[in-house]
Amino acid sequence: MPLETPVHVANELARRGYNAEPEAVTLIASASDPAGALERTLETVPDEAVKLTADHVKEAIETRSRSGGQGGDVGASPGTDDPGRSADPTVSTGESDPGSTDTGSGAPVETKGVSGDGSAAASDTGASTATVEADADQPTGTGQSSSERASESGRTPADPDAQSIDIEGDISSTGTGEYADFVAVFRDRYEKLSKQLRGRVNHRPTDAIESMPGGSEAAMVGMVSDIRSTASGHWLVELEDTNGTFPCLVMKDRDIADLVNELLLDEVIAVDGTLADDGGILFVDSLYFPEIPRTYEPSTADREVEAALISDVHVGSQEFEADAWHRFTDWLHTADADRVEYLLIAGDMVEGVGVYPGQDEELDIVDLYEQYERFSEYLKEVPGDVEIVMIPGNHDAVRLAEPQPAFDEELRDIMSAHDARISGNPSTVTVEGVDVLMYHGVSLDEVIAELPDEKATYEEPHKPMYQLLKKRHVAPQFGGQTRLAPEKEDHLVIESVPDVFHSGHVHKLGYGKYHNVLTINSGCWQAQTDFQKSVNIDPDVAFAPIVSLDTLDLRIHDFE
Structure with a gap:
């Protein structure tokens, strides 16, 4: 098989039952005769070797060189500058939505294929190591084949001792599909999300709100069980907690009316406002989502x-x-x-x-x-x-x-x-x-x-x-x-x-x-x-x- 790229070399080694260091693969691929270099390496590698190393490859090639053989010379070592090397694969960038208040100044900008007109303007955001002006007439890529790009410079192997991964989320299914399972999952959702909202409103359960006199200030955390508009164009949002349901009215002329358009059934929100004179409905003054805190500071790696x-x-x-x-x-x-x-x-x-x-x-x-x-x-x-x-x-x-x-x-x-x-x-x-x-x-x-x-x-x-x-x-x-x-x-x-x-x-x-x-x-x-x-x-x-x-x-x- 052709061995003009490190990928092909790695695949051929795997087919023959060998593991190899990335540097060893790169050395073989960069030889003037990759197939010959691979064969000579496998001929000389010790039988007890668990992994093919760069030293194994160098020793095989040096032995060939001392014996007067040709065609096994390794090309430029990984990282060697090559005046014929062209740019990295195209990086396309563009403008983020200027009206968005959610995209911070450090946020990456939109890319082509994302904006409404399918184009992207050039912008230096500091997020890319290489940027080019996105032009509809400009071909993508570098003009090189994948094999040419891969063979020009080699990857420096990672240090496995520095790598760290921890995973949460691999579940084993426990539900049986019975009614009690559905009740349990929604109760758990409500409890988890209500904890994130109760610090923002003076929550009262639905049965307590029902007993409050008309005109009282009230607040609750609930799951959205229904959303409908009234004949006058106002929004009636029915919220449910573990004790019952309560209707909440969002007036169409209030600033928060637009937030109703973002609501989905079964999500958990908080509201506060004033009870009607008869106490049977809550006129909403404020509406809250569980949200990501605006002051959140993300963690970063140490290297x-x-x-x-x-x-x-x-x-x-x-x-x-x-x-x-x-x-x-x-x-x-x-x-x-x-x-x-x-x-x-x-x-x-x-x-x-x-x-x-x-x-x-x-x-x-x-x-x-x-x-x-x-x-x-x-x-x-x-x-x-x-x-x-x-x-x-x-x-x-x-x-x-x-x-x-x-x-x-x-x-x-x-x-x-x-x-x-x-x-x-x-x-x-x-x-x-x-x-x-x-x-x-x-x-x-x-x-x-x-x-x-x-x-x-x-x-x-x-x-x-x-x-x-x-x-x-x-x-x-x-x-x-x-x-x-x-x-x-x-x-x-x-x-x-x-x-x-x-x-x-x-x-x-x-x-x-x-x-x-x-x-x-x-x-x-x-x-x-x-x-x-x-x-x-x-x-x-x-x-x-x-x-x-x-x-x-x-x-x-x-x-x-």
Whole structure:
């Protein structure tokens, strides 16, 4: 097989049963005769060697050189400057919404494929190591093949002792689907979120409010059980707590009336106001969401290290962009990706089977397990020193109802490359002190459908993610498009504030900061399918958001 890239060398070594240091792989790939260098190395490596090292490769090549052989000379060592080297993959940037009060000055700006007109203006945000002016007539990429980019400079191996990952969210399903399970999960939701709201209002339970005289000031924390407009255009919001329900009226001429447009059924909010003369209704003066505190200061890593955040790979689809994936993994082997030591994948590893009407006609691999086997092969192209974390999505072979447990043992065995960490959906992954909330994002469909366009659209997928942060719940509404499983507790509540919120599902790229929480929807690796065309989805393909964990700055690489 051709061995012109480190990826191909690593794959050939794996096929022959060898593990290898990244530097050893780079040395073989940079030799004038990679195939010969590989064969000579395997001939001379000691039988007791557990891993192929750079010293093994150098010794094999030096032995060949002393014996007068040709063609085994190693080229430039990793990191050597090459005057013929061109720029890194295109980084596209643009302007964030000037009217948004939620995007801080340090927030990354919108990128092409996100803004309403599909374009992006050049802007130096300090978040990217390389920026270019986004021009509709400008071709993407560097003009180099992936093999040329990968062989020009080598990756410096990561120090495994410096890496740190901790994961919360891998659940074992306990619900039986009985009525008591539904009561338990909603009680747990109410208790968790009401704790975050009771410090902001003088909460009274519904039965206590019912006994208060008319004209009294009152406040309560409740779950939204109904929203309807009156004949006069006012809003009647019925709130429920563990003791009962109480009607709350939001007058249409009040400033808070616009907040009613952001409400979803089953979310938990707080209100305060004045009881009507007969005490039968609460006229609302203020409305509160659980929210992310505006003063929140995120945690950062203690060293210069980066994480790549991707989702929706969809291996098995005819539209899976394999060439773009190769360009991405080849880039991970270069010096520009030296600090990328983590890869976080937010669901939909494979295309799946029977997920949407007519999907069988768009499959490249029709067997589900073969899809995962192929995905595992693609995963092997990632440098061996990169720690990988994966959660499932709605195309994966786990239950559709959320929270989704992690992959079963059979699928874990198939996806064994790099000994990847596998958790449930959602999960909080703490990477060197930085809390990354990973959620695949099925509920974003519902948020976008229910809320007005200025609050949530597919073109700006980070904005519906802002709504989930505001509500402190990744899937607030029950009984709609998002399937929710009754468990003993509500695992979908955002109890602690994340430093980074990473999602996917909608196949659109968008990012920003909401109250200092870096929010990223990472696009996809699947070109537009016929089904997506029928529902007017134009995907953002082959982008890789790279987060600097020490600063929470963001750079976007385009591998399309």
